[in-house]
Amino acid sequence: MAHVRSLTHLTLASALLTSLLSVCATDDQAFARSINLCQETQLDVRWVGGGAGLGHTAQLIVITNISSNECRVTGYPTVRMTGGASVLATIAKRTRNGYMGGLGGPNATVPLPVVTLRAHRGTASSMVEGGDIPIGNAIKCTIYTKVSITLANLSAPYRFATRFSGCIRPQVHPIVKGASGSSMK
Numbered sequence: 001m002a003h004v005r006s007l008t009h010l011t012l013a014s015a016l017l018t019s020l021l022s023v024c025a026t027d028d029q030a031f032a033r034s035i036n037l038c039q040e041t042q043l044d045v046r047w048v049g050g051g052a053g054l055g056h057t058a059q060l061i062v063i064t065n066i067s068s069n070e071c072r073v074t075g076y077p078t079v080r081m082t083g084g085a086s087v088l089a090t091i092a093k094r095t096r097n098g099y100m101g102g103l104g105g106p107n108a109t110v111p112l113p114v115v116t117l118r119a120h121r122g123t124a125s126s127m128v129e130g131g132d133i134p135i136g137n138a139i140k141c142t143i144y145t146k147v148s149i150t151l152a153n154l155s156a157p158y159r160f161a162t163r164f165s166g167c168i169r170p171q172v173h174p175i176v177k178g179a180s181g182s183s184m185k
Contacts, residue, residue, distance in 0.1 A: 038071035047160040065117035075152035081144035101182030102173030127181030131167035141167035
């Protein structure tokens with residue numbers, strides 16, 4: 001009888017240990033997922049020139065991980081542009097790609113990437129496009145002088161002074177790997 005009892009205790013102990021390890025593994029996975037999302041304190045966000053061509057203008061939102069831990073970014077930044085008293089605030093339209101950059105080529109259907117930023121200088125970017133040629137009867141374009149950028153899953157906006165031509169409604173493309181604002185470059 002003693003042999004059966006010890007086997008039962010061993011089985012019970014084994015089941016309890018397996019259950020405990022399973023719970024711990026689940027907690028560890030959830031903890032790892034929460035660590036992987038970039039936090040404001042891990043990032044340096046910059047608004048830099050992206051170029052111009054054939055009536056199109058672009059600026060880049062360059063995101064750099066300055067922390068000692070890798071983290072992830074994904075989705076579209078929310079880009080709000082304003083100017084003087086006569087300039088209405090505008091939210092850039094989310095588009096997968098445009099003339100200057102973005103995700104894939106024309107009609108691309110690839111999913112939004114989840115970009116892992118390696119520790120100490122991992123970089124991702126998003127491109128904001130506009131136009132610098134007046135359309136129709138317009139004589140001049142709206143000039144935006146302030147931009148506010150909010151990254152997905154982060155609450156605090158990053159604010160910058162700018163000079164961005166708005167002959168067309170600004171467009172923002174998804175965050176991609178690297179500093180070019182395009183998955184094609």
